[in-house]
Amino acid sequence: MDVLLPRTLEEALEMKAAHPQTVPLAGGTDLMVDLNFGRLRPPSILDVSRLPELRVLSREDGHCFLGAGVPYSRITAELGEFRPLAQASRSVGSPQIRNRGTVGGNLGTASPAGDILPVLAVYQAEVDLVRPGDTRALAWDRFLLGPKRTAIAPDELIAGVRWKVFRGTGSFSKIGTRNAMVIAVASLCLVLDEDARQVRAALGSCGPTILRAAAAEDYLTAELRRAGSWDDPACRLGQPVIDAFAERVADAARPIDDVRGTAAYRRHGLRVLARRALAWALEDRRQGR
Ligand SMILES: Cc1cc2nc3c(=O)[nH]c(=O)nc-3n(C[C@H](O)[C@H](O)[C@H](O)COP(=O)(O)OP(=O)(O)OC[C@H]3O[C@@H](n4cnc5c(N)ncnc54)[C@H](O)[C@@H]3O)c2cc1C
Numbered sequence: 001m002d003v004l005l006p007r008t009l010e011e012a013l014e015m016k017a018a019h020p021q022t023v024p025l026a027g028g029t030d031l032m033v034d035l036n037f038g039r040l041r042p043p044s045i046l047d048v049s050r051l052p053e054l055r056v057l058s059r060e061d062g063h064c065f066l067g068a069g070v071p072y073s074r075i076t077a078e079l080g081e082f083r084p085l086a087q088a089s090r091s092v093g094s095p096q097i098r099n100r101g102t103v104g105g106n107l108g109t110a111s112p113a114g115d116i117l118p119v120l121a122v123y124q125a126e127v128d129l130v131r132p133g134d135t136r137a138l139a140w141d142r143f144l145l146g147p148k149r150t151a152i153a154p155d156e157l158i159a160g161v162r163w164k165v166f167r168g169t170g171s172f173s174k175i176g177t178r179n180a181m182v183i184a185v186a187s188l189c190l191v192l193d194e195d196a197r198q199v200r201a202a203l204g205s206c207g208p209t210i211l212r213a214a215a216a217e218d219y220l221t222a223e224l225r226r227a228g229s230w231d232d233p234a235c236r237l238g239q240p241v242i243d244a245f246a247e248r249v250a251d252a253a254r255p256i257d258d259v260r261g262t263a264a265y266r267r268h269g270l271r272v273l274a275r276r277a278l279a280w281a282l283e284d285r286r287q288g289r
Contacts, residue, residue: 008052012157071101130156185260205255
């Protein structure tokens with residue numbers, strides 16, 4: 001098997017165009033598992049881990065851009081202000097995996113259990129795809145098409161993701177068989193967007209791809225308005241409202257039974273995650289955090 005070693009993004013794109021069957025390798029924490037288990041035998045590997053263009057982190061015009069090659073350890077260290085993103089990054093694998101694993105790799109694998117993906121869904125992120133002489137931006141839900149399926153073309157690479165920065169409290173949390181080094185059995189990203197006065201919630205590991213819980217979002221958005229809570233964070237929501245929100249989150253799931261958990265357990269887990277995430281978000285707002 002050949003290994004292609006481009007030094008710049010331009011060189012990498014030329015190589016990809018010339019060898020469409022070549023498979024990009026970033027941190028290798030997903031790809032090497034597939035190679036080692038014999039699930040994949042591409043004619044060549046394109047090492048994109050050294051491309052400076054993919055390691056860019058920038059803020060411009062109220063947007064944040066996160067390069068595909070930025071590893072989780074850097075996100076945790078440098079993007080702490082995006083709390084759900086930092087929490088999701090901190091929950092991936094082990095320190096070794098977080099030093100190697102990248103956002104581009106999480107997107108490229110497109111597992112419904114990818115921890116960064118519900119956060120990108122809540123941020124309404126766009127994925128920048130590049131090919132020689134051309135760039136296109138795809139909304140996260142037009143990029144992720146199904147379990148391990150994406151809209152990337154054979155001559156394209158993921159350059160990074162971009163989202164509009166907004167004010168609001170929120171979190172990423174996941175359920176697994178233990179606290180660390182675990183693939184999510186169910187995960188939830190919840191954010192209260194103070195600018196749009198809109199609740200945003202996305203589920204991981206509970207459907208064929210990442211799902212937004214639209215009915216739950218609309219319900220809670222309206223209840224926060226009814227309670228006067230968008231204007232005054234001290235206004236409280238009753239327990240029936242919190243429970244009804246959690247129920248709607250669970251209803252948004254399209255889970256299956258698999259080796260990691262049953263559909264019923266995933267729905268139960270989502271109710272728990274939703275109640276907890278909402279309690280944290282409301283308390284953070286009350287404390288002005
Ligand atoms: C022990 C262990 C624990 C793990 N724990 C977690 C966890 O808790 N949560 C979680 O979400 N994941 C976990 N993972 C999976 C993995 O670490 C993540 O999905 C990680 O984000 C993959 O990134 P990478 O850079 O290593 O990708 P790679 O393995 O290099 O690539 C993954 C896929 O993305 C493609 N790709 C990578 N970069 C690009 C690019 N720029 N353009 C186009 N395609 C690209 C590759 O071709 C490949 O198909 C774990 C893996 C291991 C081995």
